[in-house]
Amino acid sequence: MIPSTMKAWVLESPGELQLKEVEVPKIREDQVLIEIDRACICNGSDPGIFRGHEAYPTPLIFGHEASGRIVKKGNRAEGFELGQRVCWWFEAGAFAQYQAVTPGNVAMFQVPANLTFDEAPVMELVLAACRALMEVPPERGRRTISICGLGPSGLVLVQYARALGYEHIIGWDLYETRRKLAFSLGANAVYDPARIAGGQVHDIPESDVGVLMFGNDYLPGEPTVTAFMRSIRIGGLVVSYGHPERGCRFSPYVFQARNLWMRGPVNDMDVIRRRGEEVIGMVTDGRIRIEPLITNRVDFEDFLPAFENVLEHPEEQIKVILKWRD
Template structure:
């Protein structure tokens, strides 16, 4: 079978490898479509670890880092009873950096990492179930503190996660969703997905800070991982700032946040329950994943797709083996 494998930083190649055989509690998944996780893809291309201080070992496992995938069960490993050959399924969580990934014609999946998905959904509408689960986890963190309904909600960073956060905030009843991103095309996409206001955070007049005004954000989620973005939200949010983006630098939590009772929360644990609720949001139309897919390309054009991500000419790319 054909698959992508990074031989070195900046050197992803299409390789020919044997089709794998599922073991106990596993299935062989025939990949229908796999979506980029842009930060993973761009970091591997640059030779930079996603985690601060991390090291990438090349060559990477075959198919890495693809993990947002949908496909059909091709064959069953020993003891598998919860799925049948021909079932359409999607991965709800990344199976790990040391496992073969989904940039391939076939991939082995543990049954516990899969959910059945409707056959009537387009591949672009369901491939990124794993990302939807991830952002649901951050919303669960917020909901553990208090309701979203009726509150002004801020989203910083309108990449894939931020665009899903806009939609989830509306689904949970936010009275107004204010979205921040310096890229105009992404602000326009956020408007089409339900944002009430879209603003450029680099504009000096963008959402002026005044901790005594009721126009502040009540709740917010940062989807960038950038210190400047987190600081921006900390000054403009009253109750909760949730950190979804991978934080690689120190951020300040000062006197006015302390005395104001602001909650700053990190990322929680990925879990199947969040995935199941994300899937329900997708099925009922509250979460639209297809608009996040800028292009669908054959797997052989993987490098071209990552270049589009680097130039911010695409939000996500879907690859078909």
């Protein structure tokens, strides 16, 4: 039986999160109600939403990475059945015991049978990260790729690039633990941008494609993006994926002199649904591994200190799983 109220982490105003008792969402005819099994912290977007974001007015139920079981469905919610375990990209309101989701507005999938409860909520991140390359397949003259930022999204993209057929994958990240993990997940080489002095990248093989997966730039001197652009071949592609709260700085001169072009990730839901089925298959057969990304597991009630640790020490964890129930 579905209760009338539930616990949820509510962002009352920027910087103020509270665990509250709220009403269970009432679904429309085109929605499903999902009993959340697990959720996880988004290292990229959650900090910016927490501090205040124009696209997310408060108060709101926090979080957007989750998975669970459909316990109620409207008459016009097609393609899914009661009892199915599902994951989806993208709908806010995940840090609660129940969430109303509109299948027609998101890319929703049945959770692969071989995924554990802890792995399932990370599928939102997997689908989100893979959007960076869904329309950038390897082809003649485009076989080498560099990924700047080896956080959770970057580590997923290392695996997706390998599964797509990129032959040489290079990673950039400040933190040694992430660089080591990228090696184990398929990167051919990794670099610490803090050790690249004065924009000198001549020792790094040029890439055909560069993907910006990181957030705020913490290094002094020349912007990291400018140095990264120097490592992309003349006429190459830069995919801008990350969400730096302070914006992205780079030299227009370097961008123009190297005749680079830039695009964002895929946002066409039809493409995400279609290519997402391929991503689900890559997770199912092990070409994209989720378990190595999980570094912390906490109860939902203990979310706040875990989130504060993500804010203050991003190098100490990759994916933090939040658990309501077994």
